[in-house]
Every structure is written in structure tokens, then in C-alpha cells.
Amino acid sequence: SVKEHGRNSFAFFEPPMDERAMARHQMEVSLRGALERGEFVLYYQAQVDLATCRTAGAEALIRWHHPSEGLLQPKAFIGFAEECGIIKSIDRWVLREACRQAKSWQDAGYALQSISVNISAQEFESVDFLQTVFTTLNQTGLSPHALELELTEGTLMRDSVSTIEKLKALRAAGVRIAIDDFGTGYSSLGYLRRFPIDTLKIDQTFVADIRPGADDVLVDTVISIGMRLHHHVVAEGIETAEQLRFLQEHACDTGQGFHLAVPLPASEFGQRLALARAGEIA
Ligand code: C2E
Ligand code: MG
Ligand code: MG
Ligand code: MG
Numbered sequence: 001s002v003k004e005h006g007r008n009s010f011a012f013f014e015p016p017m018d019e020r021a022m023a024r025h026q027m028e029v030s031l032r033g034a035l036e037r038g039e040f041v042l043y044y045q046a047q048v049d050l051a052t053c054r055t056a057g058a059e060a061l062i063r064w065h066h067p068s069e070g071l072l073q074p075k076a077f078i079g080f081a082e083e084c085g086i087i088k089s090i091d092r093w094v095l096r097e098a099c100r101q102a103k104s105w106q107d108a109g110y111a112l113q114s115i116s117v118n119i120s121a122q123e124f125e126s127v128d129f130l131q132t133v134f135t136t137l138n139q140t141g142l143s144p145h146a147l148e149l150e151l152t153e154g155t156l157m158r159d160s161v162s163t164i165e166k167l168k169a170l171r172a173a174g175v176r177i178a179i180d181d182f183g184t185g186y187s188s189l190g191y192l193r194r195f196p197i198d199t200l201k202i203d204q205t206f207v208a209d210i211r212p213g214a215d216d217v218l219v220d221t222v223i224s225i226g227m228r229l230h231h232h233v234v235a236e237g238i239e240t241a242e243q244l245r246f247l248q249e250h251a252c253d254t255g256q257g258f259h260l261a262v263p264l265p266a267s268e269f270g271q272r273l274a275l276a277r278a279g280e281i282a
Pocket of ligand 1: 045060061062073078087091094118119120150180181237238239256257258259263
């Protein structure tokens with residue numbers, strides 16, 4: 001009928017609505033608002049010295065206290081933040097907050113040697129990244145030796161010449177560099193020699209292979225690579241006593257995982273450090 005045709009024509013001539021673009025714009029607005037309203041929080045996961053079982057450091061992990069959705073994990077928003085570029089502002093906020101918090105724990109007399117902060121490729125590539133790091137350290141008073149920056153293989157491989165210069169400048173100031181999710185990138189092992197780094201963080205998928213009946217040759221190999229290159233080796237995602245024992249027996253330096261400690265809000269992590277100082281826990 002004419003009526004039906006009219007309706008179809010109407011629908012047909014409706015300007016096309018790019019739902020994806022709209023969703024992205026809305027996400028950008030809400031992420032920017034979240035930064036302004038202070039809805040992001042940091043959780044801290046202990047990095048445990050596997051020889052002494054003492055807490056050596058902590059990794060800062062972002063969460064979003066969303067007004068209606070509750071506590072959101074990074075996988076719910078980091079991808080969007082990277083797409084719209086807000087990740088740079090988020091990473092700068094995280095860096096500042098993590099340094100401030102670490103300094104205040106150190107001032108309270110807690111034994112926290114280092115704080116590890118995840119840095120996105122976009123933020124690492126910013127022309128003012130070095131300035132951001134040094135200004136943040138100055139303003140928070142945290143020693144550069146207490147800061148470790150976690151970069152992925154993908155970030156390092158994007159532009160190796162300027163990457164090496166930046167890594168050198170950071171390390172000359174005392175800041176340590178870790179390769180996060182090591183072994184999951186597409187890069188060749190050759191880059192390990194070229195890039196001045198301190199720490200290899202073995203991805204949790206390798207640690208997951210430490211279980212009865214599974215092949216643990218890869219995790220064994222990755223630990224050996226780190227040790228042969230004189231890097232500090234951290235294993236991520238330790239979930240069982242068996243995994244912990246295997247890593248200790250293979251002389252892995254440091255461990256992180258739910259079996260050792262789950263990521264905690266700052267107040268609870270502070271209590272953990274206080275108990276450790278009192279000698280009540282490791
Ligand atoms: P990541 O840096 O590799 O962090 C380790 C992730 O493993 C964290 O997830 C941590 O909660 C989780 N984890 C720790 N122990 C275990 C375990 O025993 N088993 C399992 N299955 N998982 C464990 P989370 O906090 O969800 O963070 C996910 C990723 O989001 C991080 O991976 C990092 O790539 C990114 N991210 C987190 N915070 C930030 C940030 O401030 N800035 C940026 N750019 N990225 C961040
Ligand atoms: Mg990390
Ligand atoms: Mg990782
Ligand atoms: Mg990861």
C-alpha cells in the first residue's frame with residue numbers, strides 16, 4: 001500500500017545513524033567525566049619476593065567506580081579509552097596517584113621497594129612522556145628508584161629508535177622498565193638484547209601451564225631467558241601452591257597472583273603493609 005511504502009521511504013531516507021560512532025562518543029564523554037569526578041580508583045597487587053615470601057612491591061591496577069554499573073575492571077573500559085585517546089590522561093592520573101600513594105606508604109615506614117605502573121603505547125609515545133614522569137616524581141617526592149614502568153612488547157616495537165632513547169633516559173634517572181605480558185607479543189627475541197630493560201614479567205598464560213599433565217617447557221624456557229640476560233623475572237597469575245613451588249624451584253625472582261595476594265584497595269593494601277611491618281604476615 002501507499003501508506004506502507006511511505007513508511008518504508010521514511011525509514012530509508014532517515015539519515016544513517018552510525019551507532020558505533022555514537023557509542024564511542026558517549027563512552028568518551030563518560031570517561032572524561034569519570035576523570036573529572038574522580039571515579040577512577042587504584043587497586044594494588046603485591047609483588048612477592050619468592051625467595052623470602054616478603055612483599056617487595058606492588059602493581060597499581062585501575063578500576064572504575066561507575067555510578068550505575070558498579071566497580072568496572074579495566075577490560076570494560078581500557079580498550080575504549082585507547083580508541084578515543086583518553087588513555088593518555090588516564091595513565092597520567094594513574095602515574096601520579098600511584099607515586100603519591102607509594103610515597104605516603106614509604107613515609108609511614110612500610111617496606112615497599114617499588115610501585116609498578118602500566119603505561120599504554122599512546123602515552124609512552126607522547127612527546128612529553130619523559131617530562132610527565134620526571135615532573136610527577138618531583139612533585140610527589142617518590143624516588144625514581146622506587147618506580148617501575150610496565151610496557152608491552154607491542155609498545156616497544158612500534159618505533160625502536162625513539163623507544164631506546166626514552167628507555168635510556170628513564171633508566172639513567174633510576175626508573176626501572178619492565179616488559180609486561182612477556183612472551184605473548186609477535187616480536188622476535190632479538191629485541192631483548194637491543195632494549196635496555198630491567199624486568200621480564202612472564203605472562204600468566206605460561207604460568208597456567210604449570211599444572212599436572214600440562215607441558216611446562218615454555219615457562220621454564222622463559223625464566224631461563226630472563227636469567228641468562230640478567231633481568232629480574234616476575235611471574236604473573238600464580239593461582240596454586242604447585243605453581244608457586246615450581247617457580248621457586250626454578251629460581252624465579254618475584255611472583256604475583258591470586259594465590260599470593262589479590263589486588264586490594266589502597267586502604268586494605270596499607271593494612272597488609274602494616275601487618276607485614278609488625279611481623280604478623282610476610
Ligand atoms: P596486566 O598489567 O598484565 O595486569 C595483570 C592482570 O592480571 C590484572 O588484571 C590482575 O588483576 C590480574 N591477575 C593478577 N593475579 C592473577 C591471577 O592469579 N590469576 C588471574 N587470572 N589474573 C590475575 P586487571 O587488573 O583486570 O588488569 C588487566 C589489564 O588492564 C592489565 O594487565 C593492564 O594491561 C591493563 N591495566 C590495568 N591498569 C591499567 C592502567 O592504569 N593503565 C593502563 N594503560 N592499563 C592498565
Ligand atoms: Mg601490568
Ligand atoms: Mg601482565
Ligand atoms: Mg595483561
